[in-house]
Amino acid sequence: MTCVFSYIEAGFDNVLFLPLLPSGVSKNILDILIMKQVSEAVNVPACFISNHEGFLGSIKNFIEDFVVTEIDIYGQHVNTAAATQTPGCASSVGNDRTNAEYKEDSHSSASQDADVPLDWGVHDPLPSLGSLDLGVILGQSVSEELEQFVLTLRDKNPPELELSLGSFADKHQRASVHRAVRHRFPFLMTVTIQPEIRVREDPDYRELSQLVKEDEAEDFFRFIDAKVRGSSYTFGPDDNKEHRTAVHHFLNRRFGKLVETKSFNDQGRTSISVRLRERGRPKKRTAEERKDDEVYTAFTLCKENLETLEAISYMAAALGVLPSDFTYAGIKDKRAITYQSMVVKKVSPQRLKEKNAEFQNRGIRVFQVRSVSEPLRLGRLQGNHFDLVVRDLRPHGAGDTHSSGGDVHTRLAALVKEAVENVKARGFVNYYGPQRFGSGQSVQSDRVGLALLKEDMVSAVRLFFTPEEGDDPQSHAKRHFLQTDNAKESLALMPLSKPRERLMLRALNRYGTGPDGCDQAWLSLPHSMRIFYPHAYCSRVWNEAAAHRLTTMGHIVRRGDLVWLRQGQNKMEDARETSMAQIHVVTDKEEQDGIYKLEQVVLPMPGNTVKYPENAMGTWYRERLVRDGLEDCRFRVSSLKLNLPGCYRPLLAVPHNLRYQLQRAASREGGRTMAGSESLTLTLNVDLDSSCYATICLREIMKCDP
Template sequence: MKQESDAAKVPECFISNHEGFYGTIKNLTRDFVVTEIDAGGHRVNAAASAPASAPTPAASVACHTRAELRDGCQHPQEADPEAADCGAEVTPGSFDLSVILGQSVSEELEHFVLTLKEEKPSSKQELSLGCFADKHHRANVHRAVRHRFPFLMTVTIQPEIRVREDPDYRELSRLVTDDEAEDFFRFVDAKVRGSSYTFGPDDSKEHRTAVHHFVSRRFGKLVEAKSFSDRGTTAISVRLREQGRPKKRSSDERRDEDVYTAFTLCKENLETLEAISYMAAALGVLPSDFTYAGIKDKRAVTYQSMVVKKVSPQRLEEKRAELERRGMSLSQIRSVGEPLRLGQLRGNHFDLVVRDLRPHARCSGASAHARLAALIKEAVENVEARGFVNYYGPQRFGSGQSVQSDRVGLALLKEDLVAAVRLFFTPEEDDDAQNRAKRHFLQTENAKESLALMPLSKPRERLMLRALNRYGTGPDGCAQAWLSLPHSMRVFYLHAYCSRVWNEAAAHRLSTLGFAARRGDLVWLQGERGRAEDNAAPTTLPQIHVVTDEEERQGAYSLGQVLLPMPGNTVKYPENDVGSWYQQRLAQDRLDDCRFRVSSLKLNLPGCYRPLLAFPRNLRYRLQGAVSGEGGSSSGSSSSSSSSSSSLGEGQASVPESKEDSPALTLNFDLDSSCYATICLREIMKCDL
């Protein structure tokens, strides 16, 4: 067993003072069952199930405005590609042209692009990407090539696809920076309803007029542009019109663009992104055509809602048997009118089994059995009533890894991109193909040879190595390597660092100020709960209130209403000792002047607020095995539980006949999205899992 680092280790600070007990989780995959609770309050694996309880107000946090979403702000725990048992948000996949086109054609395209960059090509220069008989494959090629290289245009001479430089891009790049031109063309090609794109500040009216004329002449039927002033600077903002079609579209794409199919995915021993990759390959679409509310654990049985674009229900039905062989089961397949949004869920329901139970203090015989039952009853009731510290779990940082994700994030915040790349490629002790490839890169800096060694199942590592091979391993090459990853992957590492600081801040707050709301603490303003209506996404941030001396004396707020900020460039910090602690903690990592932006990687962290405590809902438990005749349930609304095992229902964990010396505990409860079930268990058991 690898030693857990200080970064990955959760602070040892608890809310309740019960004794707890020892046990193990995830002995079997089916010991950990996670079922998503949709925005309407229903478990997604039971269409007719009763609504789950609404989230506690303190735990429903509105984290970002529309503008912040455009700039890449996500709730920190919702961008974790390795998240285990929380409703994390991540945008899946990237456009790997070597998969879509084949390795040889992809390399030929890369060479063609280099030629365009280095020379002054004529408008007749073009490259054939080959013939594609399947219309879905052709549509994928069009989108993937234009996303990866916005300065190219694709032309279908059915069934052949050819690519050439887009003259409109060349014209725009003479007016704005290359990065702005690429981002603008990606914005136009994505056509996300309600989205907008803003060019950089421009104080030259003559120059703004030239940009306006270009946008109107080339994309006037699709977008409209306006200049606006803010704090003494003027910029051009472009937004999509309510209706309109781009001029640059293939007939294959237009035919299926409005088809959305929803389904419930049950997977076992698979990461969410891994499952999406399998489904995308089977259906002939891109990973980015799948949307979902949050990612789920690998070492578990999980149920979650998904929507896939450009795939009909009939076509998805045809692939069910093939996907089942990959460990995925699809149900409730139906047509819908729009994709899912990240975070569009109420929370998650957990059905867990804890095995190998024993008290912290040794005892034997019948007294041990009775002692264990009493410990469990006290622990469950305490946590149900008092909640638990809302820490990020060790999965957040990559428990057991040689280099935790937060260290990579710290290097990125310091804009030391070379160090961040080397940390990213630090190998584990294992001697598998992935770690051999990482060792080879660190020893030789030969990205091409390392890419040949890296397994195909490691898309992030392969994307970065491909970029390092093309652009070199210096600062500029490392910047391109990070930019080759999807935005959500890049920002995850920064969020991991902020999560570590939040964990430490929570422990400091409780150890120094105690278990009541104190002067200077942050809470939602009375009457403002930081949540939207049940079926709507939040559009504005609720107002943050600073607890006053009088409110502390009157006990106007409880500890469960206290918030702690995730570090960022727009958050308010507590106006007490905890605020000073944040300043000192960031200065310790030489981030006291940090603006929480990495411009070269297009990353921005406005920050947000996370409740100090979380509360399990609908909490029930049952002790089975050695403690014969002992059973229990703990819930304000549930009836008492009998000593024998009852049916737990579809998707729930079940305990087989236990050996007399090996009692097992089943736990069933709901948590709000972004809360970790392992942290709830840790508070119950008072031990690291």
């Protein structure tokens, strides 16, 4: 095998080796990022595994030119009736990956002690004022010591100052202490380290008192502590809109689960009103309600020109459930007709069928609808079947275009046969395809992922909202946000068909555009959407590693390479990327004896559980991560509940059941058929293992970006 190292004009696959954005993203990021011009597209290095000549052509001229059909774990195409007959079509594994809802911690100003119920005041009678007498509860000496502690706080404001109020063995007594202290001194917080209770200044109070008058801050905290359902508190008049916005953002960020805020105008003056949400103890659910939660409906989804997550967001809104209630085996291409299995929770088969007509207006169709007992697990598939059409075939060589039509067609037929046979026999470099990075976007998803791994949430948000060239509604809304920082106005401009952008803008409007607000914006996305971006970065590193491995170490297995010992593993699903594979480090003797083949070599996708090659590639990985400022990265973003263990991905991929057919077709230009002119069209049918990309297979066949 020969490695042909060539440079291909960036286009269909321009995401593989683009330089990464510097780590420091400034406020004027818009000015930097929209400078990308098509004419300035960088060249992309591509390392091919075989040395045939290839040919030129174009794909995805029409939506039906690219059809993807999922192959389930039993080897059935999911759009056939046989796929619904296999038992156990859903997995028993829980769907942790697609948990959409961030369970934000309830902020209880009354206490950080678990002994104090968060809904005290909703169902239980409030203590009498006499029961809040600190002299009675704490004793006179401790009460006086607390008064002195408060004076010290007010006069000197020393950092991290605490006072112990003593130990209280009885749970109800501790609750009385918490409430009495908070009623008398709303700016203090009580912390229990059982059985001891300590007090310190409440940082939330300090922050609020810098925004409003001190007596308003104290009254507000007393209002919060009382927890009288449906009650409200109104701050004094404030005609400064920017200042009111800062107050709204603070209240929503720190107390959003407890209260709702709004501005209202009274006699020409504007004030902020805060209302306690109508929430109490969770209502005891009936057996029928619990049964509804255990309903699982499986179906086959057909979508056209839609992302999988975009289709899920639309269906979830129409059905009144969360995007996380949908489970699936894998993400499918956007610019294609795709068929895939899905399971939705809390929706009956009849209800799903009733929505089909509404779905079809958005390029979505559901069929083979049936009840199952469990959700579907990510990765539970053998692979995907592709039906591809490559139009307007032409030889690479310019000289061939001057030959007669018959000669060119004969030469093309020979080129296609050689290319297909080579790839059948040798496979292709198993690069991640452009879908992994957001092909055609001004800022690729891997750059967003790098910012998230660095826990630079503000830069990640601004990269996410970088507009494309042109003035389509989505780009206009993104550009408006970057220029004005006004999430509310940008949300009004953002098309309804962009669920991710709208979710984030809603959160930014509620929590602000600072670091905390950007945290909440990312948390507003389902887990499967959040994890996509760090995965894109790690995929990019893997792509670069694959090209570096082949160009610097050749096509034989070297000492220190990692190989996958596929003992007893012959099925297609066993060939997919996995972190469970049996990984072996090649020894000197094994290299000399040629024990292993290149098809067995795997490269790690960066993460916190993988091992790296014990040769020059291991050094390359370390230097590559250092270059991006990730030398100390744990590949875990706790604030976003993201963990990247990493995995091992085969260096080469092998197509299955690869078939092709050449047909003559009238040449088309600008959508019109050209009389008297014929071109060759190539139809390809192929099965690929999960996580392998048809566009990358085509790239190896054609030796160009199709």
